[in-house]
Amino acid sequence: MITPHTMVPRPDELDVEFYKATVAANALCIQRCQECGTWTHPARYYCPNCFSGKFAFEKMSGRATIHSYTVTHFTVEPAWKPFLPYVTIVAELEEGPRIVASAKGMDPEQVAIGSSIRIVTENKSPEFAIFWAESGKGEG
Numbered sequence: 001m002i003t004p005h006t007m008v009p010r011p012d013e014l015d016v017e018f019y020k021a022t023v024a025a026n027a028l029c030i031q032r033c034q035e036c037g038t039w040t041h042p043a044r045y046y047c048p049n050c051f052s053g054k055f056a057f058e059k060m061s062g063r064a065t066i067h068s069y070t071v072t073h074f075t076v077e078p079a080w081k082p083f084l085p086y087v088t089i090v091a092e093l094e095e096g097p098r099i100v101a102s103a104k105g106m107d108p109e110q111v112a113i114g115s116s117i118r119i120v121t122e123n124k125s126p127e128f129a130i131f132w133a134e135s136g137k138g139e140g
């Protein structure tokens with residue numbers, strides 16, 4: 001049987017570093033400039049604020065709010081068909097950056113812009129993880 005995420009993407013360039021850090025930490029890690037502190041996602045080779053090339057991937061709290069979302073009622077991707085209708089969220093992290101995550105255990109009718117969510121990661125390979133958005137403020 002085809003199960004969700006049977007096909008695991010293979011990131012390249014800076015995405016490899018982003019995912020490796022996230023997998024190793026078992027938590028979302030976002031690129032941060034080591035000169036000026038600017039968060040950048042997706043990762044870039046140079047800081048968009050000060051153009052420094054010194055950066056690290058730092059662990060996020062996981063606390064976020066729903067900035068935007070969409071409900072998918074039809075998909076051509078077989079792995080996602082059992083989950084229809086599913087919700088894809090643009091999450092605004094407490095630290096500032098935004099990231100796209102899939103809602104987990106959320107009824108589409110429950111989802112509302114501004115709601116508190118928690119971003120958790122699910123490691124799929126040493127170089128790839130999925131981001132889930134769960135209801136609630138979360139901890140730590």
Ligand SMILES: [Zn+2]
Nearest residue numbers: 033036047050
């Ligand atoms: Zn900078």
